[in-house]
Amino acid sequence: MLATKTLTEEICDLKVERRAVLLAHHYQEAEIQELADWVGDSLELARKARDFDGDVIAFCGVWFMAETAKVLNPNRIVVVPDRNASCSLVDSCPAEPVRAYRRLHPDHVIVSYINTSIEVKAESDILCTSRNAVQVVNSIPLDKTILFLPDQNLGNYVQQQTGRQNMKIWQGTCIVHATFPVRRLIAASEAHPGAKIVAHPECPKAVLDMADFVGSTSAIINWCVHSPAREFIVMTESGVGHSLHKLAPEKKFYFVANENCNCSECPYMRMNTLEKLRDALLYLEPRVDLTGDLMRRARVPLDRMLALK
Numbered sequence: 001m002l003a004t005k006t007l008t009e010e011i012c013d014l015k016v017e018r019r020a021v022l023l024a025h026h027y028q029e030a031e032i033q034e035l036a037d038w039v040g041d042s043l044e045l046a047r048k049a050r051d052f053d054g055d056v057i058a059f060c061g062v063w064f065m066a067e068t069a070k071v072l073n074p075n076r077i078v079v080v081p082d083r084n085a086s087c088s089l090v091d092s093c094p095a096e097p098v099r100a101y102r103r104l105h106p107d108h109v110i111v112s113y114i115n116t117s118i119e120v121k122a123e124s125d126i127l128c129t130s131r132n133a134v135q136v137v138n139s140i141p142l143d144k145t146i147l148f149l150p151d152q153n154l155g156n157y158v159q160q161q162t163g164r165q166n167m168k169i170w171q172g173t174c175i176v177h178a179t180f181p182v183r184r185l186i187a188a189s190e191a192h193p194g195a196k197i198v199a200h201p202e203c204p205k206a207v208l209d210m211a212d213f214v215g216s217t218s219a220i221i222n223w224c225v226h227s228p229a230r231e232f233i234v235m236t237e238s239g240v241g242h243s244l245h246k247l248a249p250e251k252k253f254y255f256v257a258n259e260n261c262n263c264s265e266c267p268y269m270r271m272n273t274l275e276k277l278r279d280a281l282l283y284l285e286p287r288v289d290l291t292g293d294l295m296r297r298a299r300v301p302l303d304r305m306l307a308l309k
């Protein structure tokens with residue numbers, strides 16, 4: 001009697017058949033991270049997508065990340081397990097008002113967080129991620145006014161770090177990070193008095209002001225692993241716990257629930273499942289399909305960001 005394949009075996013076989021690479025963001029379920037060829041933050045995954053030379057990218061993250069991978073690989077197939085894996089920041093920033101802003105202020109520099117639609121990227125001068133946003137803003141001549149979009153908390157943080165005054169900030173927010181209440185962080189800090197606080201820059205200022213370290217998901221993991229401290233309160237999506245526990249099993253990590261879901265999970269990221277990943281590799285759907293013109297225009301600000309060391 002033939003043994004039936006497990007879901008994991010099916011995915012591994014399909015990966016070979018399709019000459020696929022599996023890229024996973026830190027906010028994916030642990031079982032997806034375990035199968036991935038690379039797990040990373042949005043900047044690392046964009047770099048991995050750029051350096052890829054197989055046929056298919058199975059992007060286990062949210063749609064804008066897969067669109068970015070497609071722009072870097074126009075002739076390859078890019079699939080995402082769930083087409084509805086969006087992002088509240090993308091939804092907070094439609095392309096038409098950005099185009100209108102561009103028409104009104106042709107001399108301003110539009111810096112777009114990578115958490116934007118492909119249409120918004122195509123209107124932008126340069127992109128950034130949470131990891132390099134300060135560096136990107138510092139790379140723009142001081143006499144140029146900047147429109148930073150769409151995350152207001154990241155924008156305010158970057159403004160504080162750079163001291164940049166001529167910077168307008170879009171008022172979008174992440175439903176996960178922006179709803180971490182400082183009172184819950186204070187309570188966690190009182191419960192674990194020796195714990196260091198680490199936070200993603202999409203968190204509100206009151207949370208960031210309490211943090212010992214602010215950075216992207218990979219930067220947070222790296223900082224905790226190398227810190228001499230033993231306990232950490234982690235103000236980001238709890239998917240990072242998977243790498244944290246693997247890399248520093250002797251340390252303790254505490255997550256704080258937000259007011260959106262009373263959890264610390266991104267509802268969009270968590271739409272992806274192993275079953276949907278298997279189907280995406282099998283049927284090569286849902287597939288990212290973009291016009292050549294859109295990809296060419298979005299590639300310019302993306303390459304400018306990736307050219308920064």
Ligand code: 13P
Pocket residue numbers: 040041042043115129130131174200202215216217218
């Ligand atoms: P990173 O750039 O840290 O991967 O963050 C992406 C994101 O969506 C955070 O909510």
Ligand code: SF4
Pocket residue numbers: 062086087088089115174175176177202237266267268269
């Ligand atoms: Fe978007 Fe927030 Fe989810 Fe990140 S955590 S993908 S910013 S909704």
